[in-house]
Amino acid sequence: xxxxxxxxxxxxxxxxxxxxxxxxxxxxxxxxxxxxxxxxxxxxxxxxxxxxxxxxxxxxxxxxxxxxxxxxxxxxxxxxxxxxxxxxxxxxxxxxxxxxxxxxxxxxxxxxxxxxxxxxxxxxxxxxxxxxxxxxxxxxxxxxxxxxxxxxx
Amino acid sequence: xxxxxxxxxxxxxxxxxxxxxxxxxxxxxxxxxxxxxxxxxxxxxxxxxxxxxxxxxxxxxxxxxxxxxxxxxxxxxxxxxxxxxxxxxxxxxxxxxxxxxxxxxxxxxxxxxxxxxxxxxxxxxxxxxxxxxxxxxxxxxxxxxxxxxxxxx
DNA sequence: CCGAAAGCGGACAAGACTGGTCCGATTTGA
DNA sequence: TCAAATCGGACCAGTCTTGTCCGCTTTCGG
Numbered sequence: 001x002x003x004x005x006x007x008x009x010x011x012x013x014x015x016x017x018x019x020x021x022x023x024x025x026x027x028x029x030x031x032x033x034x035x036x037x038x039x040x041x042x043x044x045x046x047x048x049x050x051x052x053x054x055x056x057x058x059x060x061x062x063x064x065x066x067x068x069x070x071x072x073x074x075x076x077x078x079x080x081x082x083x084x085x086x087x088x089x090x091x092x093x094x095x096x097x098x099x100x101x102x103x104x105x106x107x108x109x110x111x112x113x114x115x116x117x118x119x120x121x122x123x124x125x126x127x128x129x130x131x132x133x134x135x136x137x138x139x140x141x142x143x144x145x146x147x148x149x150x151x152x153x
Numbered sequence: 154x155x156x157x158x159x160x161x162x163x164x165x166x167x168x169x170x171x172x173x174x175x176x177x178x179x180x181x182x183x184x185x186x187x188x189x190x191x192x193x194x195x196x197x198x199x200x201x202x203x204x205x206x207x208x209x210x211x212x213x214x215x216x217x218x219x220x221x222x223x224x225x226x227x228x229x230x231x232x233x234x235x236x237x238x239x240x241x242x243x244x245x246x247x248x249x250x251x252x253x254x255x256x257x258x259x260x261x262x263x264x265x266x267x268x269x270x271x272x273x274x275x276x277x278x279x280x281x282x283x284x285x286x287x288x289x290x291x292x293x294x295x296x297x298x299x300x301x302x303x304x305x306x
Numbered sequence: 307c308c309g310a311a312a313g314c315g316g317a318c319a320a321g322a323c324t325g326g327t328c329c330g331a332t333t334t335g336a
Numbered sequence: 337t338c339a340a341a342t343c344g345g346a347c348c349a350g351t352c353t354t355g356t357c358c359g360c361t362t363t364c365g366g
Binding site for chain 2: 338339340341342343344352
């Protein structure tokens with residue numbers, strides 16, 4: 001239940017990797033580092049860039065960079081960037097005409113409270129809560145020295 | 154995102170109807186009252202009975218009855234009964250072997266906190282919060298007098 | 307000035323999953 | 337004994353997500 005799309009899961013992993021390195025990283029490089037297929041990583045990055053969570057640098061020496069530190073990214077931001085707005089049911093915000101039983105439906109508009117509760121719970125968690133201690137062996141964020149494409153160090 | 158299954162939505166509607174009447178009601182009767190197809194209602198009722206939220210009375214004069222008042226039913230109970238346990242990702246509770254990148258994955262086990270937050274938010278809402286004022290014109294729960302199969306009263 | 311590298315954007319096919327339906331078996335009241 | 341209704345399962349169709357690929361644009365290096 002409450003199926004979070006796998007893309008969102010990937011997004012968190014990629015963002016964590018992005019923060020662990022701290023510099024500009026290419027999609028293929030991130031794919032190798034995370035073990036996710038390259039096209040999929042590219043797709044995730046595209047969505048994240050659209051949502052303003054990462055910045056894409058085009059051109060030969062391009063790549064992706066975090067737009068904000070993970071501590072300033074809410075989990076709900078990531079979810080919205082990947083999966084769209086947070087809503088458990090189609091009947092949100094009093095949208096009419098979506099279900100044919102709306103004249104009978106006894107719970108019309110009541111889900112809003114649930115959505116708000118979920119959204120609130122998700123906004124209480126930053127990506128920093130999901131990533132930090134698992135970063136490989138205390139990497140210095142200010143030192144983008146080692147490429148470190150292989151995570152098994 | 155956070156797609157709640159439509160079956161769960163139906164379950165809430167059916168449960169609200171069940172409480173509005175207060176007595177023993179048949180699946181076809183509930184279907185007519187809610188506007189949901191009968192087989193679907195039957196399926197929802199089956200799941201709810203499995204979850205212990207409603208009691209099924211077999212036999213000729215059978216039907217379904219609420220096991221508890223809606224105020225004592227948590228939304229998470231309904232979701233668990235219909236959609237299974239609440240978990241946003243497959244990687245919950247430290248299950249290993251589910252994803253091939255678990256050796257690399259930097260966020261292993263971190264989703265548990267998110268799941269708990271969601272579960273907590275959902276456990277704060279009872280079905281009584283989703284249903285009550287929309288019940289058709291102040292029906293007395295102690296009076297199962299009128300069959301009232303048609304909701305357009 | 308030109309070629310290579312990398313992001314950007316969309317489209318597209320395959321697979322998984324949910325939604326919805328149906329059938330037989332069982333139980334119970336009339 | 338018959339009818340009504342639940343129970344339990346299997347089944348099929350539709351939809352959605354997932355994952356991939358292609359061509360275009362942009363920019364750096366030679």
